[in-house]
Amino acid sequence: MTAVLFDFSGTLFRVESTESWLRGVVADAEVPFTEAEFTVTAQALEAVGALPGGGDPARVPEELADAWLIRDQSAALHRAAYTGLSRQVTLPDPAWHDALYDRHMTPAAWTPYPDAVEVLRTLRERGVPVGVVSNIGWDLRPVFREHGLDRYVDAYVLSYEHGIQKPDPRLFATACEALGADPRRTLMVGDDRRADGGAAALGCEVHFVDHLPVTDRPDGLRPVLDLVS
Structure with missing residues (x-):
């Protein structure tokens, strides 16, 4: 990946x-x-x-x-x-x-998971481009900026800005194009098996995390680092 x-x-x-x-x-x-x-x-x-x-x-x-x-x-x-x-x-x-x-x-209203900064920072240090693909009706970029994560994100693909929503493969395709990435070498990380699993139709590998309170999932994102070269 x-x-x-x-x-x-x-x-x-x-x-x-x-x-x-x-x-x-x-x-x-x-x-x-x-x-x-x-x-x-x-x-x-x-x-x-x-x-x-x-x-x-x-x-x-x-x-x-x-x-x-x-x-x-x-x-x-x-x-x-x-x-x-x-x-x-x-x-x-x-x-x-x-x-x-x-x-x-x-x-x-939002709190990053405890390992989010570490994982995103490590991906940036490895030169791995990162995109955020979200089914949402508002601009989440200020949330990333306020919590210091925006510096690690190369592209945001938000459903309301494109008029389509996951699991439609077109949303994932738009994100891959924005990153200049081959979908077959791209990992999609999400918590919704139906919505985020739509990336598989494009050829992406998909990794799921559990949608838990922040205190109950201190290191759920760290396995991502083992999946990415």
């Missing part, structure tokens, strides 16, 4: 917990909100899968079903899908639904 593509959420970074996500909005609000109300609301938001990058919803409402399937193909669809999920939960202020969505796009 002479080039590496990485997924974003659950692979290089993990989003904050639903409790932290909600508290980040509540802290800036002037609406009275007791701790008991906070706990119930956080549990309800988690149950409906309202946090992008968190767990998938157990059930997608019928009125959101079509948008949900293609949510990563545009910024508007992504926002509509996730705020639609959160609106299943009654919040003290309806404006919080958009505020929560906005919160998840901030660098503060």
Whole structure:
């Protein structure tokens, strides 16, 4: 393998917990909100899968079903899908639904996995080009910049910027082209077997990591270094 593509959420970074996500909005609000109300609301938001990058919803409402399937193909669809999920939960202020969505796009909402910097830095030292291929509805580049990882990424291929989403091989092909890499000598690293596994159709080797909390996966990315020349 002479080039590496990485997924974003659950692979290089993990989003904050639903409790932290909600508290980040509540802290800036002037609406009275007791701790008991906070706990119930956080549990309800988690149950409906309202946090992008968190767990998938157990059930997608019928009125959101079509948008949900293609949510990563545009910024508007992504926002509509996730705020639609959160609106299943009654919040003290309806404006919080958009505020929560906005919160998840901030660098503060994301934490790199403990070995992400080490692995990316080592790949750069070896001269191995790196791309990030993500199903997403917003620009994640500021997250990488804020956490000091942008210097190690040669190309970003984001679904909403191309109107296609993984597992469509075209997204991986675009990334390989941006890196000047042969797909047959490119490794795709991700946590979603269906979405990230789409790279195999292009001839890429695929390596999966577990989508776990940051504290539970201290060195899940290090095996990548053994797979790359």
